[in-house]
Amino acid sequence: MNGSVPDLVARLAAVSPDRPAVRDGQGRITYRELVEGAGRWETALRRRGVVSGDTVAVCLPRAAVTLQAVLGIWRTGAVLVPLDPGHPVARWQFVLADCRARAVVCTEDLASRLRKACGSTPERGRTDILAAESIDVDYASPAWSATAPVDPDSPAYVLYTSGSTGVPKGVRVRHGALAHYVGCAGQMYAGASGPAPWHSPLAFDATVTSLWVPLAHGGEVWPIPGSDPLSGLEGLAQLLAAPVDIGILKITPTHLEALANWLGPEGTPAAITSLVIGGEALRADQVRPWLARTTQIVNEYGPTESTVGVVVASVKPEHVARGVIPIGRPFPGTEILLRDRNGAVPGPGEPGELCVAGPQLADGYLNRPELTEERFPPHPLRPGERMYCTGDLAMTGRDGELHYAGRIDEQIKFRGQRIEPGEIETVMCGHPEIGQAAVVVREDRLVAYVVPRQGGAAPEPQQLTEHLADLLPPALVPQQFLTVRELPVTPNGKLDRNALRDREP
Incomplete structure (x- = not known):
């Protein structure tokens, strides 16, 4: 997919303005209303002095206004930095200081805590606090077409992941990388243009699949209320306990297992077109209860540094019967390289470190040039290009598909979180x-x-x-x-x- 996600959403709003875009506790909004709200955010941010290249943090619950705010940030050329409302102030303090946030978008009830977080950061200029409740009242929406297209080579967001030295690290992802993932997912996931439940935090990169894949392909996002990840999971269980039609559902294996336990032996009466599972290794017993009610089940692999997902496998009943589920084959345009400890290509059936190259590669780590150089080394075959060394082990099976084989370091995956x-x-x-x-x-x-x-x-x-x-x-x-x-x-x-x-x- 060429261009950027916000530009594609704008084009959809121009072609199908009355198409439903988001349905939350406040009702349903159309694509036209989605971009009009984004325009109000763009105006508010520009009047506060936000310019292209600034970073803007967002600490909002799962709701339509959050998507409008993110689109408005991107239309200014600024970089999104999601903050989880459930995180402690100490974590906010670090992130806001590290990314040098120009503004923070939040709810009124979080504003005082976020002012405390901003006040504890090193001197870097004023950080404005914008409460979501004031935007609709104070600002009119400009014409969306008045804003120049978003540069695909500019950064879209920075997501913070766990750091082995005790310091979280911010992964910076370009608009072009995001658009490539969203475009590939739209081609491969049959339910991309249907309803998509949004149950996970904005600061979790798997949430990209639940939000921007459907909104880039004419789908509808259904936010699950609550700022706590578990409240979102409980709300998702309630949703799936009804006979609803779901286009695309993105979830981790651990949470998939928890849903199956909550729903009971009869499973879900909901009909799911595309069940996309990622974030940690997938076991056959975790996916077995979902075979009957799901048209397409995929196992998606990819670290934050390669923009959500770069390897995908279509999960078949025979995979589940054998008890071995591959991670699959690369996305279009993505190159996977396996290297042993000596840098050589491992033999058939032998594990090697999984390295990724291609258009979805992140720019590196914010303010961490040494770590970026270490984890994003030069491509061994193409001068001037880089690859990302994941630290994951994989091997090529007799079926020609990649199979996950563990880690080469101490990093762990727990409930879909990289720790x-x-x-x-x-x-x-x-x-x-x-x-x-x-x-x-x-x-x-x-x-x-x-x-x-x-x-x-x-x-x-x-x-x-x-x-x-x-x-x-x-x-x-x-x-x-x-x-x-x-x-x-x-x-x-x-x-x-x-x-x-x-x-x-």
């Missing part, structure tokens, strides 16, 4: 009573092992939970804390996480 244990451990060790800490996944929970400082005792689990909740997003707070005398190490002196997983809780 660096080192980030959690760094924050835990900031507690005055903790000497060492380690985090692992055990079954369906994050477990933290704690070594008290010499001569002391470990804090109570509730104290640790409260300490971490003030500093980390909810997804990074362990569900269980265990006190140990020492952490196990390997013969070369490194933390032995496998030994921790084998310990009885």
Whole structure:
């Protein structure tokens, strides 16, 4: 897809102005009303001095106004930085300082907390706070066509992911990369032009599939109320418990399993055209309950650094019967390279690090040139081009499709979130009573092992939970804390996480 997502939405509004675009608790709005609202946001931001290249943070719930605000930001040429309303002020402080936000868009009830976050950031000029409730009253919508097209090479958004050193890193994605993903998804996912439930946070890159794929292809977005990710999942379960027609549903394997448990053995009466599953490794038992009520099930693979998804597999009943589900083949235009530890191409059936090249590659990490150089090295065959080294292992199966084979580092996926244990451990060790800490996944929970400082005792689990909740997003707070005398190490002196997983809780 050429151009940009906001330009395509504008063209759809011109051709089919009365086509339904968003249905939320306030009612249904058309594509014309969607872009008119975006125009009001564009006017408001420009009057506040926002110009092309500025960063604008958005901290809003799942609602039509959020989509209008994002489109308005993009029409100014500014860069979107989503903030999760459920994150602590400490995380907002870091993000707002790191991206040097020119403005923050939020609800009135979040404005005071966000002013506190802005006030605690280093000196970088004024950060304006714009409350969504005031936009419709204060500003008239200009003609959408009066704004120049969005440059595909300009940055569209920055998403912050977990960092192994305890510092989150912002991934910067271009409009052209976003448009390429949205265009490919529209071609491959049969339900792209139908209704799409929006149940996950704007700051989660999988949400791109739920929002911009349908809105770029004439579909309708159905926001699930609530700012908490779990409230969105519960609302989604209620939606799927009715006989509704869903065009496209994007979800993680863990949440898919939770939905199946809530809906019971009879499954969903809803009819789903395209069930897109991504964010973590997919097991056959997780997808089996959905085969009967879904026209198309796909397993989508892709890190944030390659714009949502770059490899896709159509999940067949025979995959489920064999218990092995591939991640599939590359998107059009995407190149996948497998490399072993020596940089050579692995043999058939042998794993290698999965590297990605092509039009969906992110620009790199905001304010982290050394990390960008490390993770986005030069393409080995094409001078002047780069690739992204994912840290994921994959191999090519006898069916010619790629199969996920684990990680080469300590990064984990938990409930669809990419988590660096080192980030959690760094924050835990900031507690005055903790000497060492380690985090692992055990079954369906994050477990933290704690070594008290010499001569002391470990804090109570509730104290640790409260300490971490003030500093980390909810997804990074362990569900269980265990006190140990020492952490196990390997013969070369490194933390032995496998030994921790084998310990009885």
